[in-house]
Amino acid sequence: MSNKMHIKLNVNGKDEEFLAEPRELLIYTLRERLNITGPHIGCETSHCGACTVTIDGKSVKSCTMFAAQADGKEITTIEGIGGPDDLHPLQAAFKEHHGLQCGYCTPGMITRATKLLEENPNPTEEEIRFGMAGNICRCTGYQNIIKSIQAAAAEMSAAKEAAE
Amino acid sequence: MKDEVTRDERIDNLKGMGCSRKRVEDARFTQGKGNYVDDIKLDGMLFGDFVRSPYAHARIKNIDTAAALEVPGVLAVLTAADLEPLGLHWMPTLAGDKQMVLADGKVLFQGQEVAFVVAEDRYAAADGMEAVEVEYEELSVIVDPFEALKSDVVLREDTVDENGKPTDGAHGPRNHPNHIFTWEAGDKDPTEEVIANAEIVAEEEMYYHRTHPCPLETCGCVASMDKVNGKLTLWGTFQAPHAIRTIVSLISGLEEHNIRVISPDIGGGFGNKVGAYPGYVCSVVASIVTGKPVKWIEDRMDNLMTTAFARDYWMKGKISATPEGKITGLHCHVTADHGGFDACADPTKFPAGFMNICTGSYDIPTAYLAVDGVYTNKAPGGVSYRCSFRVTEAVYFIERMIEVLAIKLDMDAAELRRINFIKKEQFPYTAALGWEYDSGDYHTAWDKALKAVDYDGLRAEQAQRVADFKAGKTRKLMGIGLSFFTEIVGAGPVKNCDILGLGMFDSCEIRIHPTGSAIARLGTISQGQGHATTFAQILASEIGLPADSITIEEGDTDTAPYGLGTYGSRSTPVAGAATAMAGRKIRAKAQMIAAYLLEVHDNDVEFDVDRFVVKGAPERFKTMKEVAFAAYNQAIPGIEPGLEAVSYYDPPNMTYPFGAYICVMDIDVDTGVTDIRRFYALDDCGTRINPMIIEGQVHGGLTEALAVALGQEIAYDNMGNVKTGTLMDFFLPTAWEVPNYETDYTVTPSPHHPIGAKGVGESPHVGGVPCFSNAVQDAFRPFGNTHTNMPHDHWRIWKTANGLGLHD
Numbered sequence: 001m002s003n004k005m006h007i008k009l010n011v012n013g014k015d016e017e018f019l020a021e022p023r024e025l026l027i028y029t030l031r032e033r034l035n036i037t038g039p040h041i042g043c044e045t046s047h048c049g050a051c052t053v054t055i056d057g058k059s060v061k062s063c064t065m066f067a068a069q070a071d072g073k074e075i076t077t078i079e080g081i082g083g084p085d086d087l088h089p090l091q092a093a094f095k096e097h098h099g100l101q102c103g104y105c106t107p108g109m110i111t112r113a114t115k116l117l118e119e120n121p122n123p124t125e126e127e128i129r130f131g132m133a134g135n136i137c138r139c140t141g142y143q144n145i146i147k148s149i150q151a152a153a154a155e156m157s158a159a160k161e162a163a164e
Numbered sequence: 165m166k167d168e169v170t171r172d173e174r175i176d177n178l179k180g181m182g183c184s185r186k187r188v189e190d191a192r193f194t195q196g197k198g199n200y201v202d203d204i205k206l207d208g209m210l211f212g213d214f215v216r217s218p219y220a221h222a223r224i225k226n227i228d229t230a231a232a233l234e235v236p237g238v239l240a241v242l243t244a245a246d247l248e249p250l251g252l253h254w255m256p257t258l259a260g261d262k263q264m265v266l267a268d269g270k271v272l273f274q275g276q277e278v279a280f281v282v283a284e285d286r287y288a289a290a291d292g293m294e295a296v297e298v299e300y301e302e303l304s305v306i307v308d309p310f311e312a313l314k315s316d317v318v319l320r321e322d323t324v325d326e327n328g329k330p331t332d333g334a335h336g337p338r339n340h341p342n343h344i345f346t347w348e349a350g351d352k353d354p355t356e357e358v359i360a361n362a363e364i365v366a367e368e369e370m371y372y373h374r375t376h377p378c379p380l381e382t383c384g385c386v387a388s389m390d391k392v393n394g395k396l397t398l399w400g401t402f403q404a405p406h407a408i409r410t411i412v413s414l415i416s417g418l419e420e421h422n423i424r425v426i427s428p429d430i431g432g433g434f435g436n437k438v439g440a441y442p443g444y445v446c447s448v449v450a451s452i453v454t455g456k457p458v459k460w461i462e463d464r465m466d467n468l469m470t471t472a473f474a475r476d477y478w479m480k481g482k483i484s485a486t487p488e489g490k491i492t493g494l495h496c497h498v499t500a501d502h503g504g505f506d507a508c509a510d511p512t513k514f515p516a517g518f519m520n521i522c523t524g525s526y527d528i529p530t531a532y533l534a535v536d537g538v539y540t541n542k543a544p545g546g547v548s549y550r551c552s553f554r555v556t557e558a559v560y561f562i563e564r565m566i567e568v569l570a571i572k573l574d575m576d577a578a579e580l581r582r583i584n585f586i587k588k589e590q591f592p593y594t595a596a597l598g599w600e601y602d603s604g605d606y607h608t609a610w611d612k613a614l615k616a617v618d619y620d621g622l623r624a625e626q627a628q629r630v631a632d633f634k635a636g637k638t639r640k641l642m643g644i645g646l647s648f649f650t651e652i653v654g655a656g657p658v659k660n661c662d663i664l665g666l667g668m669f670d671s672c673e674i675r676i677h678p679t680g681s682a683i684a685r686l687g688t689i690s691q692g693q694g695h696a697t698t699f700a701q702i703l704a705s706e707i708g709l710p711a712d713s714i715t716i717e718e719g720d721t722d723t724a725p726y727g728l729g730t731y732g733s734r735s736t737p738v739a740g741a742a743t744a745m746a747g748r749k750i751r752a753k754a755q756m757i758a759a760y761l762l763e764v765h766d767n768d769v770e771f772d773v774d775r776f777v778v779k780g781a782p783e784r785f786k787t788m789k790e791v792a793f794a795a796y797n798q799a800i801p802g803i804e805p806g807l808e809a810v811s812y813y814d815p816p817n818m819t820y821p822f823g824a825y826i827c828v829m830d831i832d833v834d835t836g837v838t839d840i841r842r843f844y845a846l847d848d849c850g851t852r853i854n855p856m857i858i859e860g861q862v863h864g865g866l867t868e869a870l871a872v873a874l875g876q877e878i879a880y881d882n883m884g885n886v887k888t889g890t891l892m893d894f895f896l897p898t899a900w901e902v903p904n905y906e907t908d909y910t911v912t913p914s915p916h917h918p919i920g921a922k923g924v925g926e927s928p929h930v931g932g933v934p935c936f937s938n939a940v941q942d943a944f945r946p947f948g949n950t951h952t953n954m955p956h957d958h959w960r961i962w963k964t965a966n967g968l969g970l971h972d
Contacts, residue, residue: 021287023287024287028286028287031202031203032285035205036196037196037198037202037203038195038196038197039196040200040202040380040381040431041202041461042380042381042382042464043464043890043891044463044464044465045464045890045891045892047890047891047892047896048380048891048896050380077196078195078196079195079196082195083195084191084195087194087195091194091195094190094194095186095187095190095191095194096186098186098187098856098857098859098860100190100193100194100692101432101692101693101694101860101861101864102193102379102380102381102429102430102431102432102691102692103189103190103192103193103194103198103429103431103692104198104200104379104380104381104431104432105380106193106194106198107193107196107198110194128899129899129900129902130899130900132898132899133898133899133900134898135898135899136380136891136896136897136898137380137899138378138379138380138432138434138864138868138896139432139692139860139864140860140863140864140867141860141862141863141864141865141866141867141902141905142863142867142898142899142902143863143902143904143905144860144863145899146899
């Protein structure tokens, strides 16, 4: 196929530019082309959320979106959320409250949870369960994931109050 | 030497057994730095993918690969004809059968691997798959195992002689071309006699439906043949990397020392990643053919349609009792649908796995079990999904039979359990079907559980609810699900457990570094169970070095000692024991070094938390750290330098964790919607190494149990089409469907395990499925229901309610 498209993305603050076939899926672009392997492939039907990234401020499942559809957009993956020296409170809370086991869903979970807490800084348990229902975990039974998100929400709210 | 640190502080510093140490694995996972198989990239790596059969049973008349080879980016297309000269078109299964690697003449199930396309990337491989032309001639399809045993259609021509008569199978005579084996345990005639003469007999038939482990990461591998050095490296989602190395060696002819198998991070296993799949073989062959590394990763549809299913047991039971409720006999017959090839992951001597623990937690004097394995046109490869070799089926069977018997006796099911439990003083207890249970205290656990939920109060509330329902005041019923289970884990003793003839010991090798840190390597491999955290805790308590100073490494056959891997809750019972035993070898040598340094006799020092102390003189001691340094820098007469040890541990027996679960569920009769109001889970896994991790395992196992009991099924139509090939149709619960669980515990250590630990990861699944199912069925008990089959999705529950006239 030769009908390649010119695509520009900004991923985790870095500009990327390349030619891709129209059928190239965004998860493939991230993982194979840009070596960003935090987002994982789990189901390829948008059900499991292992591939969740943030695009222009919204949670998106990158396994069912074409790279071409993301042209010109800003993308954040788990790699852009926090590193060893500047952990996001959610990353710290998932460890503290045993919110992960095999770790395969974790990048998608944390990426989604960052948006959830932006949209709703003090969610109830029910709101967390509903807001995270697009991300499947096969190991934890969710209880400790919810605990982790609640703990991070409390910490982030306290930090915000202290700053004000 | 003056010691400023108290003994309690020294214990805390170790972060040893009993401490909820935070997981050392989490840093890489929370930051997107995990290293799963699909993250592996090698120079020039190719991608392989399968052309799969659209039919469940068909003869292959022709495969034309010419057009596929013209597709840009496609380098090779392998078919059975290419594998045959290498002797690789069929491979041995774990169950003594053999299985086509690529379809050889015919296909036996939908999705079966027909050709392997190797291309520069996934897209080119997909284009190549489209271009492979396969001509099929459809054959009659059998999806019902009972029909298979009556049918004239011979599914496997290789299992009959020239007259069409079945040849003997790996497990004895076969009585029909589509019959695989009959396996029996217990005493047939005495059991049937007891049941024939009993005053009370309850009978039930139940189907434990076909389901699938469905870990979030699918199966896959990367094969890289280095022809210059003659070395093959194989990375993959392997729950048993050493066994895979041996299998690859046996079928490829490559010597085992030239094969390195690596399991990197694994995104959940649950039994799905124990077996050997055609993708592994084809990737290895493709790497040899092309001279380049080849990656193969399943997509979700491949995973659900073709990699090892679980369950599919049709069970028929009879249970007899005295009018007072004392059980006298149990009879069980199973028709087991194994699909196109018998590729079940069971110990060789147990073709039906540990189904023969189906007497459960009860003192049943006489019992008999027979299992018939059957070929059908479904995917092969039965795995013990989050359980130890069919114990899930066994526990479901007995926990349903108890409920059915309670109905027959018009008795409370909790009380019926209590009066039949094996008593504490009966352990070690030899069950009627042969296994020796190591330890247990069932009555204490049961009483604690019933009290915790106010069982009597719940029954009173339920009775009121039934009255209100009958009076038209509510449309919701209330079910109380009970389950008491005994697991059989820690496979296992080499005398009776093996896969492919490999005895199921496990191993640990420890190296202490001069500065008092250490690395321990094990034959197991974590798939999320937190081995790097808990095994270090075992070792910290055994050798007195902080867990934070101990690295645990698994999954690389070039460095780890030979072991049989992680499944069947065997890591803690077997490799955990090996770890403790290797630690004790280190300690024994360290004690001699410490005695030399302290200038006393070996027997005059004793180990205390993190040091060796001169008996009667607590101020005279050498810490393990000091001893480690001395082992490398001092010439000690009669003692070799260094501080290392290895242990290969063959457990004397299995371990038998147990638990008591209670579920309170509301059911909307008009919609069939279930609402789990409460779930209480008491687990006794013996000594608890890391309570935080145990609790996490319980939450996860219960959630997988909920899925199986309430909606998850691999379903086929009559043509053998898989109706549940994506997550749109195959139920995986989300945070929205799952309740909060209350966890609790008792501690009954295993008497034969070095640290008394029994294993826990599968218990909640094994005990959870009957608990959820019993809750649904208990809700309908007052209206005459005795048994309905899982999965209890809303539609089936609605149908039950409708059948009982509750919509009239």
